[in-house]
Amino acid sequence: MAHSPAPSHAPDQLDSAWKCALDQLIGECILTCFPALAAVLDLSRPFTILDSELHQPSDGTIPTSNACHADRVYQCFTRDGHAVCLHVEVQCQHDEHFAQRMFIYHSLLYARHKIPVISLAILGDGSATWRPCDFEYGFGGCELTLSFATVKLLDLKPALPALLQSGNGFALFAAAHLEIMQTKGEPFERLAAKCRLTRILCDFRWPETRLAKMLELLDRIMPLQPKLDAKYREHIRNMKGTHMLTLIQRLHHDHVRRILERTTAYSFRTGREEGREEGRAEGRVEAQRLMLIDLAQKRFGMLPAGAAARLHSARPEELQRWLERFWQANSIDELLD
Incomplete structure (x- = not known):
């Protein structure tokens, strides 16, 4: 993936966000962006993630090493039961070698798996005219052409309101991507956009687990400066709605994770100073114990003597x-059961 729709994103950050989104939302992605393909594939069957590291001989004609990485590769099945290899590449800036890379990936994947390969390109750049969709070459009477399906995220813009109203998760992620392009260099506008998308997400009425995963995707694709991130989380606390408990629990989880990271780092330093591996391990365990006791008291109130003894x-x-399983439990007894 080549990219940089906004300078606040490190390359690996945007790459990670898109890979996670594809893994979670691949079915909705195909339905939304490639409806003709959706009519061919059996979307009810799971998509298996395949190794995306590919190897090729390097001749210096394009800037690549012997090992190249496709964005996402899956094994899936057609409606009549045939296995196919699905390659999805996300491209967020103009690249004159992109079509050639698609051809190379396609060839290497076919050589590895010996099954039909379907190549898809998601174009997340800001140009309305750059639309690579094929690669061909010919010499000495031999010709070869690869045509691959593409979707331009800019083209989804008119359809997004209806898609979001229908609870389409991929549409929400695509909207977030378009927002980071539109709010480039405008951190307060990005904060407002993230709050709007969070409100839309809560209206989806999804199961809590799926909601939490989508919130994580929003955080990945729309990072905020620390002070604005604090405002975003305060906005969530002030929201009213069916899923606010899930959002608030997630905020607690983030807080807990930061505490644990800091406490664990301290225990490592202390253990290193003492020169004792067991000191570091004990420090980590005690950090978890104190954190769990604190969380349990805040959520369930004063703990019964028996429960407190078990925690200690x-x-x-x-x-x-x-x-x-802390956030799945409805009582201290259920947690410790």
Whole structure:
């Protein structure tokens, strides 16, 4: 993936956001952007992520190393049960070699998997005219052409209101991508856009687990400066609606994660100073224990003596298990059960 729709994004940050979005929303992506393909593929069957690292001989004609990485590669199935390899590439800026790269990826994937390869390109740049869709060459009576399906995110703009109203998760992510292009260099406008999209997301009435994953995608694709991020989270706390508990829980989770990272880092420093590996491990366990006790008291109120005793004497694996399911529990007894 080549990109830079906004300078606030490090290359790997945008790349990671899109890969996570494709993994979570690949079915909606195909339905939204490639409806003809949706009529051919069996979207009810899971998509298996395949290794996207490919190897090729380097001849110096294009800027690439022997190992190249496609954005996402999946194995999926047609409606009549045939396995196919699906390659999705996201391109966020003009690249004169893009079509050639698509051809190289296509060839290497076919050589590896020996099944039909479907190549798709998602163009997330700001140019209305740059639309690569094929690569061809010929010499000595031999000709070869690769045509691949493309979607320009700019083209989705008119349809986004209706798509968002229908609860389309990929449309929300595409809208976020377009917003980071439109709010380039305008941090307050980006904050406002992120708040709008969060409100739309809450109106989707999704299950809490899916909602939380989509919120994480929004954070990945629309990072904010620390002070504005604090305003965003304050905005969430002030929102009213069915899913606000999930949002607030997520804010607590973020806070807990930051506390744990700081406490763990401190325990590592302390252990290193003492020269004892066991000191570092004990520090991490105690950080988890204190954090869990604090969270439990805030959520469930004063803890019964038995529950408090269990928390104080819990083994490391118990603490980890309770932390992982903390937000799913409705009472302290259910948590410790």
